[in-house]
Amino acid sequence: DVKVTQSSRYLVKRTGEKVFLECVQDMDHENMFWYRQDPGLGLRLIYFSYDVKMKEKGDIPEGYSVSREKKERFSLILESASTNQTSMYLCASSYPRGGDNSPLHFGNGTRLTVT
């Protein structure tokens, strides 16, 4: 069974802090994604990665960056946290690109509060 693990379930940070959200998957998936989940807005894609050291911007990348130094780990970085980044953050992974869209496997989420 695929496991996607997000290191923190809850985080509280202050405005201006640099924040790291970590995600690890154990199924050798090439693709990894970071979404934020907000009521009424659904899931919005922040960044994604198809391979090590590769990253692509999603729909709402402003204020975020990512790092993929190893295949199994995909980190989301908030360079200077702001209150409008208070949200639930979901990491996901899937099989290689090409052909049918393969299902996303999600982590449990990290609820980030920025005060």
Place this chain on the structure above:
Amino acid sequence: AQRVTQPEKLLSVFKGAPVELKCNYSYSGSPELFWYVQYSRQRLQLLLRHISRESIKGFTADLNKGETSFHLKKPFAQEEDSAMYYCALGWAGNMLTFGGGTRLMVKP
């Protein structure tokens, strides 16, 4: 640009009643549609995808290209169906665009 619309944020039904969660999409290419579900305190997971044409937990969904819809249906709702449901559109190989979600509440 691709877009997914779920017009109802909340749907409340009684146990045993039929359920229909609406989903409409906008996409110029050949769509691939999914329904994902998130039960309380659980992670988001795939419920079904249109290419499988299968019934999962009594739910079915038919892709209607003419109406650009992919509504999720179940003839008799159960309390354990209470959850958050997201419709998603697949495009460009492994990209997913999600709708805003519908919370289904099944009352006893």
